[in-house]
Amino acid sequence: MTGHLTTEYLVIGAGPAGLQMAHHLQRGGQEYLVLDEGSAPGGFFSRYPRHRQMISNNKRYSGSSDPEFNLRVDWNSLLSDDPDLLFTRYSESYFPQADDFVRYLADFATKLRLRLKSGRRVTRVSRDQDGFSVTDDHGDTYLAQRVIVATGVSLPNVPDIPGIELADQYATVSVDPDDFTDQRVLIIGKGNAALETADNLIASAAVIHVAGPNPLRLAWHSHFVGHLRAVNNNFLDTYLLKAQNAVLNVGIERIAKTEAGYEVDFRFTRGVRPIAYDRVIACTGFRFDAGPFDESCRPALAINDRFPELTGAYESANVEGLYFAGTLTQQLDYRNSTNGFIHGFRYGVRALHRTLQERHHGVPWPQQEVVPRTEDLAAAILDRINRSSGLWQQFGILADVLVVTGSGPARYYEEVPVRQLGTRGFADTDDVFAVTLEYGPTPENKVPFDGTILHASEGADFHPVIRHYRAGDLVATCHLASDLENDWRRPDAHVVPLEDFLKSSVAEHATR
Known part of the structure; x- marks a missing residue:
């Protein structure tokens, strides 16, 4: 051993998820370090895809000047406050080349001055009552209160076929x-x-x-x-x-x-x-490499041992203080939503950081106060669903949460993981509305390019869903109509039905 370093958070992996987490930790004032085995960030993308063309959309023009809205069609940019750190400035191709993305990740790390130690392959991770001990291939040891694994799926997933x-x-x-x-x-x-x-x-x-x-x-x-x-x-x-x-x-x-x-x-x-x-x-995919973890902190695995098993807080199901970020979180929505992809997990990483802020640093989840009149509640919801990129990309996984209490203003929380709704400790007297964007069930005979129905409720097309909970129980659900251009502001199809749904719920609250 040549030395050791103590830090609050140790992030393993400097791909897009690791860099995204580093940015949030840095902005939050947390002590952290990122370890990566490569000589530069984004080592996975320096090798894959093998034929170098990515399949993540790089749509540079949306007709809008709203940067939040534009992230709906920009699948490669990481979240930051720097307008120059958008991947749309790095390539004009709709399906860009992986080498351009590697260049982007290097610039993201450099311009934001992220604390990154390259050329350090983690060989052992252990845990005791004081925290985690992580050793690299240089013999250096790092002591951390919490470890965030963002290595991606780095090993081939080999099927059980003789030969x-x-x-x-x-x-x-x-x-x-x-x-x-x-x-x-x-x-x-x-x-x-x-x-x-x-x-x-x-x-x-x-x-x-x-x-x-x-x-x-x-x-x-x-x-x-x-x-x-x-x-x-x-x-x-x-x-x-x-x-x-x-x-x-x-x-x-x-x-x-x-x-x-x-x-x-x-x-x-x-x-x-x-x-x-x-x-x-x-060509049978990849899986998580749990090899460096010893018996003191070996994470439980899921889905044929391909991914770590997680809680709704992105934490290992069996190792306290061991968190996961990026494509390793896709056990939470396997083959249903977007945790396995940059345009999805960039929001999952932000939700993980907000969770850590709440748990360990006394920083409440970002929230706004809303006047508890149904018109104001509806306006707050409609404004978000018409521009939010997080709800759009993490469909059915992240929810805006509106909490109406017996007195005082309502509270509006943005992008809360749906799996955390039952653990957030809302009062039994609160009316909680979870707002998501979702696809409905897809009928077996649905024609993918059927554009004949412009407005439909509870169909297979993308649309807003508002669920009303009280004391943890689902009371009612409102499906707003889908729309050809995903503009959910029509008075007849969206505004009035949402106001009526909220009015009935809030009126019932007032009479209790």
Whole structure:
């Protein structure tokens, strides 16, 4: 050991989540340090995606000059008060290059003077009654009251298939199409990495099969941006229009090496069939690396051990004081919302910091007072849902919370994690309204591009939802109508129905 450093917060990882957390800790006046194994921030994005085109929207023009509203369509910028630190200034491409994002992260860390120690790989994390002890590969030890892990999912998620070790991995396989000329290629997996890889080989490979046991999911149908995006689905044309390629919904029983290449056994509905390939590539995602944590603070895992198991406060379910930020928090909304992506977890990180401020520093959750007349309550809600980027991006996960008490002004809290509503200690006499933006249930036969219904309530389209709680119980729910341009200010469809809903609730409160 060459030395040690004591700090209040130790952040592990200097990707977008780690830098976002560092910025909030710095603004909040907390003592912190960020450790990262790379020579510069954003090491993951210096390697991935392999073909370098990101699928996070970089929409530079929205028709609005409101910076809060503009973050609805800017999926790459981190949250700060510096207007120059917007990613829209770094690339003109709607789907930008990953190298531009790496450059942006470096500037974010430098311009905000974040406290970052690079080239330090964490090798061990332990905990005792005094806090955490973190050791790096230089032998230095860091003592911290709390640890925030923002390393992302750094290990390949390898499926349990006999012979899978024979396959090339997405992380290391060649991205030169000429290396696959006239070859038969199997790609295991059906996510964006798999289809990105397939698309890269369309012009050079003889046959490409994309296979996995579960049906392929399209983001435009599921509303989950991690499902297959249109930018990666050119390959589907080559299958459906008979160009010797295929998407197979099959289980894989075995991968075996042969003199000519590989033989893969697939389980079809009528039995097992072997198919020969020249190359096999596994594009099966990533998982969290819990290796550095010893038994004193090893976090419980969830979802086939791919992610840490968390509370609604982004804290490990079994290790007090161990928090997680960024894509590692997607256990909270797995394949439903946006905690796994920059445009979602930037708000999750802010919510985590506000939680820490409340718990450990006596700083209350940001709130405003509102006159408890129904017109004022409705106006406060409508103003937020028509410009908020946090509610928009973290749909169904973050809620604005309006608390109406027996006397005095109402209190309006912004972007509270829905999972924290039951633990915030509202009085039994309070009327609590949770305001979210959500998609409704998607019918199996819904046409994704059906624009014939401009205003509908409780449908599959994006719309505001206001839930009324009393003493922790759900009393009533109001679904405001969806709108073609997501402008929820129509008197007949939005203002009057919301005022009527609030009026009935507040009037009932007054008579109790």
